[in-house]
Amino acid sequence: QVQLVESGGGLVQAGGSLRLSCAASGRIFSINDMGWYRQTPGKQRELVAVITSGGSTNYADSMKGRFTISRDNAKNTVYLQMNSLKPEDTAVYYCNADFGEYSGSYYYSFNSWGQGTQVTVSS
Numbered sequence: 660q661v662q663l664v665e666s667g668g669g670l671v672q673a674g675g676s677l678r679l680s681c682a683a684s685g686r687i688f689s690i691n692d693m694g695w696y697r698q699t700p701g702k703q704r705e706l707v708a709v710i711t712s713g714g715s716t717n718y719a720d721s722m723k724g725r726f727t728i729s730r731d732n733a734k735n736t737v738y739l740q741m742n743s744l745k746p747e748d749t750a751v752y753y754c755n756a757d758f759g760e761y762s763g764s765y766y767y768s769f770n771s772w773g774q775g776t777q778v779t780v781s782s
Contacts, residue, residue: 661685668776681754683735689759693737697750
């Protein structure tokens, strides 16, 4: 059983910054991709950024240049540094990770979500 716990959300004024953290815990053999998604009421959850275990990153176009995703593999933690925040960045931000595990000699992967953290940007 694994768990993803986000922290760092809150209320910030437009133009400000926040740093989100997401720590994975539990029985962990390996973590492949880790990422951040966000969702606003009535809309589908959308990708913010993703980072591979090797450190390669990919961002949604609207976040490029403002958001930076990073990870600390030793701590099983992924971060999202958000700068120049805009009111339209207001959303619940979710952490996501692909885990690898063995069952006997059989390797399989599974995906898990955190509970979400609210980010509110005031104008």
